[in-house]
Each structure stands twice: as structure tokens, then as C-alpha cells.
Amino acid sequence: MAKNLEISFLLDFYGSMLTEKQRIMIEYYYNDDLSLAEIADNEGITRQGVRDSIKRAEGQLLELEERLGLVKRFQQMQAGLEKILLAAAEIRKYNQKHGSAEKIDACANDIMQLAEQLRD
Template sequence: MFLKNLNFGYLLDFYGKVLPDRTAQMLDLYYNEDLSLAEIADNFGITRQGVRDAIKRGEDELTKLEENLKLTEKIERLNFETEKLKKIAQDKNYTDILEISNRLSEILYL
């Protein structure tokens, strides 16, 4: 059985534009629209195995892109630091705000 890793839907949002259109469309239908391999195969006029192979290639490419660029990791870290910054700003501790601001800059330029 071909189990879905929903993290690929998230990666597709970041990197989908660099994939071949057909591959990106199949991944979108599979992860975001929750279509089955058979439904996607019918839409594209190919076999389920052809769809599965295209999805697997797309997943491999998305994984490779994230391993090299780490965009989702950076966004998650930025969100975490931003939430901390908001809390500290509420407490009016300006020294800590500068420290977090510096860490945010470091994250952006890794």
C-alpha cells in the first residue's frame, strides 16, 4: 500500500513551481485534493503505476530540494522566534528583543 506523507503537501506549497507541471499537478491532486491513484490516472489517461511513479519522482525531488534549501525548516524557526519576540515585546524586555532579532537575521542567512 502506498501511504500518504502529508508533509509532501506542505513541501509542494514551497517548491511546487520548480517541478514539471504534470508532476506538480499529480502531487496536488494526490495530496491536496485527496484523489486516488486511479482517479488521477483516469484524469491523465495513464496507468495507476504511471501516476505512482510520477508521484514518487516528485516526492524525491521535493525531499532533495528541502534537504538542500531548508526553506520549511527556516520558516518554522522564524515562526517560533517571532512568537517568542511577541511575548517578550508584551513584557517590554527590550534587551531580549535585540537578541532574538539577531537570531532571526542569522536564520535568514544560513
């Protein structure tokens, strides 16, 4: 069973839509990098049971993304905020070399802080 890296993102957004048991197993697998056998041991069920449960949970997460598209939306947001950060950094750099207006530096700094907060 190949680990699908996208699943970690989906878990972050939609994990609360899974049953607690599903969530625990898929988090062990994707976030804590435990093997199926280790999870089976922890949970006192078979390796196949763990595998089925994780597969089902993955299917649900992928379907949620297909319906809601929120991970995609947030990733676009992240990309836009990254560009805002770069543009604000350019303003500061240019301003520091030419004129050093305090007002411009303060506003550009505000923009960078806001963009960083929103990105996290």
C-alpha cells in the same frame, strides 16, 4: 503508498521546481486528497504511472529541501514569531493592568500586527 504529510509543506515551497504535469498530480494527491485511481482517470494514464510520477516528484522535493533547507528555516522563523507575539501580548496585558500607557500599548500592538503578517 503512505501519504507523507511533510510533502504538502515542501510542495508549497518547491512546487514551482517540478514539471507542470508532476505538480498537477502531486497536488491532486496531497492537496486535494484524490486517490491514485482518481488521478489516473483524470489524467488518462495508468494508476502505476501516476504512482511513479508522484514518487519521483516526492524524491525531488525531499532533495530540494536537503539542499536548500528552506522549509526548516521558515519553520524556525514561525516559531520565533510565535514567541514574539506572546511577549507582545504579555506587554499589552501587563500595561492594561498597570498604568495603561498609550505609547506602550500602541508599540506592542504594532509588534503583534507585524509578527502576524510575517507569520502568514
